[in-house]
Amino acid sequence: MTPLTRRQMAWRAAQDMCDCAYVNLGIGLPTLVSDFIPEGREVVFHSENGILGMGRAPAPHEVDRDLINAGKGLTTLLPGGSFFHHNDAFLMIRGGHLDVALLGAFEVAENGDLANWTTEDPAFPPGVGSAMDLAVGAKEVRAILEHTTKDGRPRIRRKCSYPLTAAACVKRIYTNLAVIDVTPDGLVVREVVEGLDFAGLQDRTEAQLTLANDWRPLAAA
Amino acid sequence: MRLVVERVKTDPATRIRRDGLAGQCRFRDDAALSTKRNENNVRDIRPPVVRSCRFRRRVAPAMIDKQVPGIRAALAGIRNGSTVLCGGFGSVGAPDELIDALLEQGARDLVIVSNNAGVGTTGLAALVDNNRVRKIICSYPRSDDPRAFDKAYKEGRIELELVPQGTMSERMRAAAAGLGGFYTRVSVGTKLAAGKETREIDGQTYVLEMPLKGDVALLKADRADRWGNLTYRKSARNFNPVMAMAADLSVVQVRTMVELGEIDPECVHTPGIFVDRVVVVERH
Numbered sequence: 001m002t003p004l005t006r007r008q009m010a011w012r013a014a015q016d017m018c019d020c021a022y023v024n025l026g027i028g029l030p031t032l033v034s035d036f037i038p039e040g041r042e043v044v045f046h047s048e049n050g051i052l053g054m055g056r057a058p059a060p061h062e063v064d065r066d067l068i069n070a071g072k073g074l075t076t077l078l079p080g081g082s083f084f085h086h087n088d089a090f091l092m093i094r095g096g097h098l099d100v101a102l103l104g105a106f107e108v109a110e111n112g113d114l115a116n117w118t119t120e121d122p123a124f125p126p127g128v129g130s131a132m133d134l135a136v137g138a139k140e141v142r143a144i145l146e147h148t149t150k151d152g153r154p155r156i157r158r159k160c161s162y163p164l165t166a167a168a169c170v171k172r173i174y175t176n177l178a179v180i181d182v183t184p185d186g187l188v189v190r191e192v193v194e195g196l197d198f199a200g201l202q203d204r205t206e207a208q209l210t211l212a213n214d215w216r217p218l219a220a221a
Numbered sequence: 222m223r224l225v226v227e228r229v230k231t232d233p234a235t236r237i238r239r240d241g242l243a244g245q246c247r248f249r250d251d252a253a254l255s256t257k258r259n260e261n262n263v264r265d266i267r268p269p270v271v272r273s274c275r276f277r278r279r280v281a282p283a284m285i286d287k288q289v290p291g292i293r294a295a296l297a298g299i300r301n302g303s304t305v306l307c308g309g310f311g312s313v314g315a316p317d318e319l320i321d322a323l324l325e326q327g328a329r330d331l332v333i334v335s336n337n338a339g340v341g342t343t344g345l346a347a348l349v350d351n352n353r354v355r356k357i358i359c360s361y362p363r364s365d366d367p368r369a370f371d372k373a374y375k376e377g378r379i380e381l382e383l384v385p386q387g388t389m390s391e392r393m394r395a396a397a398a399g400l401g402g403f404y405t406r407v408s409v410g411t412k413l414a415a416g417k418e419t420r421e422i423d424g425q426t427y428v429l430e431m432p433l434k435g436d437v438a439l440l441k442a443d444r445a446d447r448w449g450n451l452t453y454r455k456s457a458r459n460f461n462p463v464m465a466m467a468a469d470l471s472v473v474q475v476r477t478m479v480e481l482g483e484i485d486p487e488c489v490h491t492p493g494i495f496v497d498r499v500v501v502v503e504r505h
Contacts, residue, residue: 072313125371127363127383129385130386133388137387
């Protein structure tokens with residue numbers, strides 16, 4: 001069994017971005033997704049700091065220090081892009097104007113509860129950023145995360161052990177082992193990485209999984 | 222006798238009145254205050270006698286000019302304990318030179334409202350490191366290089382109020398717009414909504430968030446004219462427009478001043494009504 005790399009996970013999540021979608025990518029792993037949008041698909045990336053139509057990282061001659069993304073990395077603007085102030089950026093988020101928010105996560109629960117803002121480690125002061133706004137505001141929230149922690153603890157759980165970002169908001173989960181939908185009937189596995197059977201996936205997951213009839217191997221470029 | 226300028230109503234730096242009343246000032250007799258003793262020969266600490274008078278000549282200049290000569294004048298009158306709104310997202314759009322000058326000005330016990338809690342060792346980070354900040358209201362304290370905040374937080378020298386980012390900007394908008402607060406679905410059912418009033422609207426639970434007003438806003442823009450109209454560059458706009466609207470005194474550092482009319486009126490990002498003082502800081 002070969003789990004997907006982070007870039008392969010980003011590639012997989014990118015394949016589900018529909019043409020013409022307005023999309024917010026959370027900081028960290030989700031940011032990589034913009035590199036893998038299939039050729040010919042027009043997806044408009046939104047950034048919480050007041051950008052629509054965000055492009056790729058700049059080439060050296062394109063660098064502008066006033067143009068950064070949500071993770072404070074340098075970025076570019078595509079033709080047709082626009083700048084606006086914070087209230088408009090969050091009006092777009094909260095008011096349901098974004099089609100998809102793809103967020104990193106510490107944990108996701110079987111009902112779609114999301115925990116991604118604090119581990120309550122006293123050594124690290126918490127930061128919430130735009131996580132709560134995106135989790136309740138986007139038309140569809142998807143989460144992307146490693147299937148287990150480094151020491152093998154499941155991150156897809158019956159109930160989140162960390163404080164919630166928002167309740168029952170996640171609709172689809174991308175991990176390095178599987179693609180899983182959150183449905184009214186629980187978690188349904190759509191794709192599993194090659195070399196891992198369903199029982200093996202369930203062993204690495206605390207929440208109860210169901211295998212979709214039309215499940216397929218999780219392929220990644 | 223000493224001229225006591227009422228806070229905000231007349232800006233001592235630009236001498237522009239904010240309340241639209243021409244020529245009324247207040248005087249206080251400091252000499253009388255200092256000699257008055259009570260029966261135990263202790264200085265009388267009753268409030269000073271304040272009387273109003275009306276100037277014969279104009280106090281406000283005939284011309285609106287919000288540009289102040291230097292960064293020190295731009296920060297005149299900022300008091301200990303002020304709530305200071307600081308523009309910027311990370312270091313982009315952050316008024317670092319104004320904040321450096323605030324450190325020099327000496328105000329302490331400050332409440333800072335800023336998306337992040339300072340980067341590296343300059344600007345807001347220096348203010349935090351020098352124990353000038355009692356409390357920070359922000360969405361994401363640990364951004365690029367948060368060493369100053371981390372240290373102050375671990376040592377218990379700073380209080381943190383964590384607010385979801387959109388809620389933070391909307392709370393300032395509410396203050397700016399004269400609203401008593403607003404209901405939002407953001408943070409419902411989480412620790413950040415603990416103790417807050419909730420309400421069912423159309424079958425959904427919302428949490429009540431209160432307005433967030435600043436005594437002062439320190440901001441950064443690209444261009445200004447003498448009326449205080451502003452434009453920003455790219456993603457450096459971020460929180461600056463809402464903070465300009467939400468503070469009693471808005472101070473802006475700009476890259477350059479332009480003539481009235483040079484900013485296309487269709488493209489003014491912050492109208493001058495929200496701006497009190499403008500200072501040119503060329504090192505942007």
